[in-house]
Amino acid sequence: MRNTARWAAALGLTATAVLGPLTHAALAAPSVAPASLYAPSALVLTVGHGDSPATATPERAVTLTCAPTASGTHPAAPEACAELRLAGGDFDALTASDDVVCTREYRPVVVTADGVWQGKRVSYQRTFANDCVKNASLTSVFAF
Structure with a gap:
């Protein structure tokens, strides 16, 4: 049971370490929409x-x-x-x-x-x- 708890904790910390910066980068991206989705005419x-x-x-x-x-x-x-x-x-x-x-x-x-x-x-x-x-x-x- 002790090994299972260690593995779960290790996987949780690894996931946080790997995915944390990606989530932060997505949240930090500007939320400004493009000026136009249409080709100009x-x-x-x-x-x-x-x-x-x-x-x-x-x-x-x-x-x-x-x-x-x-x-x-x-x-x-x-x-x-x-x-x-x-x-x-x-x-x-x-x-x-x-x-x-x-x-x-x-x-x-x-x-x-x-x-x-x-x-x-x-x-x-x-x-x-x-x-x-x-x-x-x-x-x-x-x-x-």
């Missing part, structure tokens, strides 16, 4: 007139943040974020109505998007013949 969108993105002067610009929630200065941020998520962040996949008839007026409109979509750098630019073609070709992402 924040964009600056611009619309301007000109022949190319290099020569166009941006007339309007908005910010669009989609993770963790839709926000920014975009007037329809929740809808724009939903459309971008549905398209997988591919701006070329954003298409609106095909049944819109536009004039053949040539007054080029340039749209750009720069920033980060789900943690990956994004830089998009496209030139349309006029505002009507832009509005018929794109969804609410560039409707501001």
Whole structure:
């Protein structure tokens, strides 16, 4: 019986010596949660007139943040974020109505998007013949 008590005491002390510092380290770890569990999605969108993105002067610009929630200065941020998520962040996949008839007026409109979509750098630019073609070709992402 004496040996059993000694072994029990020895095992208890060994467990305390080995596991004690580990328990203390776990308790001493900071309890601050990570800033975000989402990959960042924040964009600056611009619309301007000109022949190319290099020569166009941006007339309007908005910010669009989609993770963790839709926000920014975009007037329809929740809808724009939903459309971008549905398209997988591919701006070329954003298409609106095909049944819109536009004039053949040539007054080029340039749209750009720069920033980060789900943690990956994004830089998009496209030139349309006029505002009507832009509005018929794109969804609410560039409707501001």
